Amino acid sequence: MDFALTEEQRMVRDMVREFADREMAPVIPALERQGKYPEKVVASLAELGILGMAIPEEFGGNAFDTVSIALVMEEIARVCASTAVTVGVHNAASAAPIARFGNREQKSRYLPAMAKGAIIGGFALTEPGCGSDAAAVAARAVRRGDRWILNGTKSWITNVKIGGVFVLMAVTDPDAGSHGISAFLVEPGMPGFSFGKDEPKMGLRSSTTGMINLVDCEVPAANLLGEEGMGLRVAFSTLDGGRIGIAAQAVGIARGAFEEARNYARTRVAFAEPLATFQAIRFMLADMATEIDAARLLTLRAASLKDTSPPGADFSREASMAKLYASEMCNRVAYKAVQIHGGYGYSAEYNVERFYRDARVTTIYEGTSEIQRIIIARKLVA
Secondary structure, eight states, X not given: OOOOOOHHHHHHHHHHHHHIIIIITTTHHHHHHHTOOOHHHHHHHHHTTGGGTTSOGXXXXXXXXXXXXXXXXXXXXXXXXXXXXXXXXXXXXXXXXXXXXXXXXXXXXXXXXXXXXXXXXXXXXXXXXXXXXXXXXXXXXXXXXXXXXXXXXXEEEETTTTOSEEEEEEESOGGXXXXXXXXXXXXXXXXXXXXXXXXXXXXXXXXXXXXXXXXXXXXXXXXEESSTTOHHHHHHHHHHHHHHHHHHHHHHHHXXXXXXXXXXXXXXXXXXXXXXXXXXXXXXXXXXXXXXXXXXXXXXXXXXHHHHSOTTOOOHHHHHHHHHHHHHHHHHHHHHHHHHHGGGGXXXXXXXXXXXXXXXXXXXXXXXXXXXXXXXXXXXXX
């Protein structure tokens, strides 16, 4: 079994790591405190080709393999989880399904602009009454001539206000159950589309999150993504890939928290000795580093499986394992990082306070830990 990265994968990782340290680290803490979207950072990432990671080269992207994308997500999240989720949703939950399920005209219309960052993508499945139960979508779409008329509300949608296209699920055949849900490419400028309230979140404060309201929203028939009734197939395939990205994001958050704690332990003096000389602190750091490595290996295994499996192969068990372990590990590591900082860990002047808040959501979105356990168990006993 080869655990070594290719030269290209190392180059991509190192490029983003250097960018994060040089361009992101100096500005992100202030932007997070103010709850401001890191517009210039995202624009610079677009110039590096990071917004085109999931887009084929013929449409202006870079077509990174999944391992490279996971490495990029980890390096960005190590400095800013908000930027990581913005980039992750744009790539994995918007560009990727368009690239996979879209027709030639849809790909040509959206993907080149998305690769350049001229359009930011989003994914709209969740509703006020529909979270983990994806099949309970209530938004309706009715065909009228050359238009689909959409009505409903989407909630907890990443990249609201800044997004230019959303992969959005709505019911087209109420009598067909889960097979009656379809996917649409919906733009904010379409009649009847509006953004609702922003969500005042515990963490990820520089990532825009909020509601989408659809009131007789007119969507051209040409904006049906895939075939009618394929909505859950689009959604579930998107979530499987997205869970690998969330696992990588969790590894990055944990790594950022760990590095802050290790540096603090080396310099903070207590009882005339650096904290790092005390066995209790050393053991915490040892456990943190071990868990981070274990989560990274699970994540890269899932990413590698996605890259090497034939089209249509099932890697959902491995993706769920990576997401489950990495997200729960992230929360444990962030907790210990705050503990090592003592009272200062509770202060917003230190980055670990932000990492602690950002870690919490990783066990919730893209499927809660409980949903991941259901998926894993189902695969084990099938």
